[in-house]
Amino acid sequence: xxxxxxxxxxxxxxxxxxxxxxxxxxxxxxxxxxxxxxxxxxxxxxxxxxxxxxxxxxxxxxxxxxxxxxxxxxxxxxxxxxxxxxxxxxxxxxxxxxxxxxxxxxxxxxxxxxxxxxxxxxxxxxxxxxxxxxxxxxxxxxxxxxxxxxxxxxxxxxxxxxxxxxxxxxxxxxxxxxxxxxxxxxxxxxxxxxxxxxxxxxxxxxxxxxxxxxxxxxxxxxxxxxxxxxxxxxxxxxxxxxxxxxxxxxxxxxxxxxxxxxxxxxxxxxxxxxxxxxxxxxxxxxxxxxxxxxxxxxxxxxxxxxxxxxxxxxxxxxxxxxxxxxxxxxxxxxxxxxxxxxxxxxxxxxxxxxxxxxxxxxxxxxxxxxxxxxxxxxxxxxxxxxxxxxxxxxxxxxxxxxxxxxxxxxxxxxxxxxxxxxxxxxxxxxxxxxxxxxxxxxxxxxxxxxxxxxxxxxxxxxxxxxxxxxxxxxxxxxxxxxxxxxxxxx
Amino acid sequence: xxxxxxxxxxxxxxxxxxxxxxxxxxxxxxxxxxxxxxxxxxxxxxxxxxxxxxxxxxxxxxxxxxxxxxxxxxxxxxxxxxxxxxxxxxxxxxxxxxxxxxxxxxxxxxxxxxxxxxxxxxxxxxxxxxxxxxxxxxxxxxxxxxxxxxxxxxxxxxxxxxxxxxxxxxxxxxxxxxxxxxxxxxxxxxxxxxxxxxxxxxxxxxxxxxxxxxxxxxxxxxxxxxxxxxxxxxxxxxxxxxxxxxxxxxxxxxxxxxxxxxxxxxxxxxxxxxxxxxxxxxxxxxxxxxxxxxxxxxxxxxxxxxxxxxxxxxxxxxxxxxxxxxxxxxxxxxxxxxxxxxxxxxxxxxxxxxxxxxxxxxxxxxxxxxxxxxxxxxxxxxxxxxxxxxxxxxxxxxxxxxxxxxxxxxxxxxxxxxxxxxxxxxxxxxxxxxxxxxxxxxxxxxxxxxxxxxxxxxxxxxxxxxxxxxxxxxxxxxxxxxxxxxxxxx
Numbered sequence: 001x002x003x004x005x006x007x008x009x010x011x012x013x014x015x016x017x018x019x020x021x022x023x024x025x026x027x028x029x030x031x032x033x034x035x036x037x038x039x040x041x042x043x044x045x046x047x048x049x050x051x052x053x054x055x056x057x058x059x060x061x062x063x064x065x066x067x068x069x070x071x072x073x074x075x076x077x078x079x080x081x082x083x084x085x086x087x088x089x090x091x092x093x094x095x096x097x098x099x100x101x102x103x104x105x106x107x108x109x110x111x112x113x114x115x116x117x118x119x120x121x122x123x124x125x126x127x128x129x130x131x132x133x134x135x136x137x138x139x140x141x142x143x144x145x146x147x148x149x150x151x152x153x154x155x156x157x158x159x160x161x162x163x164x165x166x167x168x169x170x171x172x173x174x175x176x177x178x179x180x181x182x183x184x185x186x187x188x189x190x191x192x193x194x195x196x197x198x199x200x201x202x203x204x205x206x207x208x209x210x211x212x213x214x215x216x217x218x219x220x221x222x223x224x225x226x227x228x229x230x231x232x233x234x235x236x237x238x239x240x241x242x243x244x245x246x247x248x249x250x251x252x253x254x255x256x257x258x259x260x261x262x263x264x265x266x267x268x269x270x271x272x273x274x275x276x277x278x279x280x281x282x283x284x285x286x287x288x289x290x291x292x293x294x295x296x297x298x299x300x301x302x303x304x305x306x307x308x309x310x311x312x313x314x315x316x317x318x319x320x321x322x323x324x325x326x327x328x329x330x331x332x333x334x335x336x337x338x339x340x341x342x343x344x345x346x347x348x349x350x351x352x353x354x355x356x357x358x359x360x361x362x363x364x365x366x367x368x369x370x371x372x373x374x375x376x377x378x379x380x381x382x383x384x385x386x387x388x389x390x391x392x393x394x395x396x397x398x399x400x401x402x403x404x405x406x407x408x409x410x411x412x413x414x415x416x417x418x419x420x421x422x423x424x425x426x427x428x429x430x431x432x433x434x435x436x437x438x439x440x441x442x443x444x445x446x447x448x449x450x451x452x453x454x455x456x457x458x459x460x461x462x463x464x465x466x467x468x469x470x471x472x473x474x475x476x477x478x479x480x481x482x483x484x485x486x487x488x489x490x
Numbered sequence: 491x492x493x494x495x496x497x498x499x500x501x502x503x504x505x506x507x508x509x510x511x512x513x514x515x516x517x518x519x520x521x522x523x524x525x526x527x528x529x530x531x532x533x534x535x536x537x538x539x540x541x542x543x544x545x546x547x548x549x550x551x552x553x554x555x556x557x558x559x560x561x562x563x564x565x566x567x568x569x570x571x572x573x574x575x576x577x578x579x580x581x582x583x584x585x586x587x588x589x590x591x592x593x594x595x596x597x598x599x600x601x602x603x604x605x606x607x608x609x610x611x612x613x614x615x616x617x618x619x620x621x622x623x624x625x626x627x628x629x630x631x632x633x634x635x636x637x638x639x640x641x642x643x644x645x646x647x648x649x650x651x652x653x654x655x656x657x658x659x660x661x662x663x664x665x666x667x668x669x670x671x672x673x674x675x676x677x678x679x680x681x682x683x684x685x686x687x688x689x690x691x692x693x694x695x696x697x698x699x700x701x702x703x704x705x706x707x708x709x710x711x712x713x714x715x716x717x718x719x720x721x722x723x724x725x726x727x728x729x730x731x732x733x734x735x736x737x738x739x740x741x742x743x744x745x746x747x748x749x750x751x752x753x754x755x756x757x758x759x760x761x762x763x764x765x766x767x768x769x770x771x772x773x774x775x776x777x778x779x780x781x782x783x784x785x786x787x788x789x790x791x792x793x794x795x796x797x798x799x800x801x802x803x804x805x806x807x808x809x810x811x812x813x814x815x816x817x818x819x820x821x822x823x824x825x826x827x828x829x830x831x832x833x834x835x836x837x838x839x840x841x842x843x844x845x846x847x848x849x850x851x852x853x854x855x856x857x858x859x860x861x862x863x864x865x866x867x868x869x870x871x872x873x874x875x876x877x878x879x880x881x882x883x884x885x886x887x888x889x890x891x892x893x894x895x896x897x898x899x900x901x902x903x904x905x906x907x908x909x910x911x912x913x914x915x916x917x918x919x920x921x922x923x924x925x926x927x928x929x930x931x932x933x934x935x936x937x938x939x940x941x942x943x944x945x946x947x948x949x950x951x952x953x954x955x956x957x958x959x960x961x962x963x964x965x966x967x968x969x970x971x972x973x974x975x976x977x978x979x980x
């Protein structure tokens with residue numbers, strides 16, 4: 001980032017050093033006053049990227065189109081009003097073809113999947129009764145009897161391994177003003193769970209309970225209660241210690257007190273409701289999947305606005321990272337995920353044990369939540385340095401790569417400042433500041449451990465570079481090389 | 491507060507002005523550099539108080555006794571572990587004599603009571619069936635057929651008007667390590683409620699519902715659940731936007747998710763549980779009475795430690811303010827309440843409409859909650875200036891009159907700083923900084939309006955002066971006049 005500095009007229013010579021520290025050494029030795037400025041060449045000095053940025057900046061017509069498109073994207077995000085309107089099976093909701101399993105992140109074939117996602121797929125095959133054991137499940141996969149597709153392709157969103165199989169009940173979330181729908185399973189909680197890449201008899205029992213007990217009870221409750229306004233709860237959660245990605249303790253409690261009376265009024269038995277509240281009470285991530293389905297419909301409604309440079313989706317499968325930019329439409333950028341070396345590991349684990357960055361949940365950060373709201377969750381301060389002031393500094397930095405702030409999402413510890421909204425790839429490419437994601441870390445190889453840490457992951461900056469090159473190509477800006485890895489959603 | 495300032499050696503004359511601004515005027519006109527220091531004479535220069543403070547400061551033996559006593563008080567407060575163990579009628583719990591009604595604040599006769607407390611007493615008499623209407627209730631009072639006593643005298647605590655009548659169910663709160671008990675009714679919520687000084691058919695219906703439905707259901711739930719650890723919930727609430735006096739939104743939600751499963755398991759009908767959750771969902775003060783009973787048993791266990799100068803109780807009845815100091819034992823100080831001119835009034839109301847400062851709830855501030863934790867509740871920032879930094883400044887100021895911080899109560903917006911604990915009357919008398927209370931304001935005369943504002947009230951500094959004089963008398967420190975208004979609990 002270029003910092004401008006005005007030299008005040010003085011008798012003595014003053015030098016502003018924007019180069020390496022060493023440049024100033026000689027002058028300092030000659031008693032010349034030197035001010036170091038934290039300056040980096042735009043886009044790390046990459047000539048292609050600089051040429052594109054320059055071309056855009058000199059094209060008033062293009063700039064205007066970009067500005068208008070981005071304005072429309074922001075408007076749509078702010079106008080979104082996602083409501084959970086029903087709970088039905090994934091099979092019915094998504095019209096899944098037979099033997100199809102959805103996963104988080106961009107498309108990936110079985111062999112390339114990371115450990116936890118593989119284990120979760122094997123679990124889901126058994127849960128669906130397509131195989132009796134792991135060997136049987138592997139055989140089906142080897143024979144290509146199972147279709148693996150990204151959640152994203154079905155307007156769905158899955159945290160961590162993000163597995164959705166046909167008989168799982170899903171939240172049906174409608175974006176009221178735009179009429180589009182999004183879907184997410186119920187969160188399984190901590191421990192031996194599919195989303196953490198574990199499958200055992202306990203996992204199976206829980207999945208059955210979710211399908212046969214929780215799902216129908218929630219459906220009955222929503223019918224009596226009416227649509228659940230997700231952002232109403234998110235808004236309050238942000239005032240109560242949640243940043244609404246890694247932490248949903250408050251919002252889960254708010255959902256309980258809002259929804260449970262309707263569940264009882266619907267005639268669900270006291271015993272069942274008791275078990276459901278206990279489940280939610282022990283699972284502070286319960287509301288995560290509500291938030292994610294709401295963010296998904298929000299960002300989908302702001303997607304595919306030509307000329308917009310705003311990020312509308314980020315998701316990972318532990319191997320590849322997918323970046324969606326509104327103006328790229330159905331084209332998206334894929335590249336390797338970051339390693340999880342910024343995370344806080346539980347005792348006994350290190351980054352060596354970790355699967356790569358994983359989950360569709362990073363879409364939260366495109367909508368002013370998670371990392372973009374980290375100062376709402378002082379308990380997550382260890383993620384970014386340890387203190388609230390580190391969180392505030394992070395937010396201030398993120399404001400340099402976003403175009404606006406979210407009108408409804410406010411951070412009490414920053415005097416109700418609104419959260420950064422609208423990640424602009426132009427700003428990221430120029431400044432090299434990347435968004436970060438508040439996330440969990442999974443064990444790569446162990447079939448029993450599950451989560452081994454929490455923390456932040458940084459989005460690889462090269463994805464933004466590639467997105468810019470892809471846009472440049474669409475806008476007929478010619479550069480020396482345009483080797484970006486562009487993919488197309490079918 | 492005396493601020494020390496070191497004069498750096500310089501050629502030019504510099505003057506430090508600790509007097510009024512005018513003193514410095516002449517010197518400034520002569521181009522002499524003047525630094526104004528915000529200095530006040532200790533105890534406002536009162537010779538008696540200064541003599542007492544000086545005598546104490548020069549008596550090493552006395553100082554040591556005070557220090558040890560205060561250490562013991564703080565230890566007891568920190569060791570307290572208040573648990574709600576049962577719900578029974580006030581009659582049974584408190585062994586109330588017939589036709590007795592308890593109220594907040596120090597003892598007060600009917601004629602001197604403020605408007606809201608009078609109206610609440612009249613309501614309680616009708617609720618108990620001792621009179622059929624208001625006129626009948628007034629007649630009983632005039633004939634002195636009704637005994638009015640402070641909650642405090644029965645180890646009970648009542649917010650705002652603080653009315654407890656025999657058939658009301660009360661929380662029975664036990665302080666595990668010390669074995670003492672405290673009591674509080676259930677919070678009625680907002681609107682036409684006794685604690686706000688309103689009594690109508692809706693109030694009566696609600697009181698009956700609390701007695702016949704909520705109370706028994708809660709009792710059944712606690713029996714299955716086991717004791718409710720109040721400070722576990724308070725601790726979490728402080729992390730979620732509550733300061734646990736004026737705001738209990740999070741802690742109420744936490745209680746719901748923790749306790750309701752046991753209520754269902756106890757066989758309470760779905761319809762009843764549904765109505766209870768709805769009631770709690772609409773009443774973000776619900777947990778207040780849990781907090782207060784817990785604070786009451788805590789501070790009671792730290793009371794009556796000879797030589798301690800720490801405040802163990804503050805309560806008001808809209809007319810008089812009662813200050814309890816541990817070392818004063820059963821003697822307490824009474825003086826007029828502050829007017830509510832620091833409050834934020836609802837549209838259409840002013841301080842002219844307000845009853846005086848009221849409620850036993852100010853005991854929260856003696857235990858590191860409420861005003862002492864205001865930076866935990868950024869939503870209350872308008873109480874102290876509007877921004878979080880005002881809240882933080884308030885806490886920093888309060889740290890100058892407290893001897894320690896509460897080990898369990900932390901403020902996320904202050905990087906988990908612990909809340910100020912142990913209001914020391916010596917420090918208050920010397921510095922003139924007084925604790926403030928986060929509170930509501932009631933209409934003095936209207937039988938229908940109820941709450942007309944929220945905000946802070948300052949504890950009158952003269953009460954601390956009188957407490958010091960009372961202690962001085964006990965310690966045989968002779969001063970010119972010792973006209974403090976000391977009262978004795980029976």
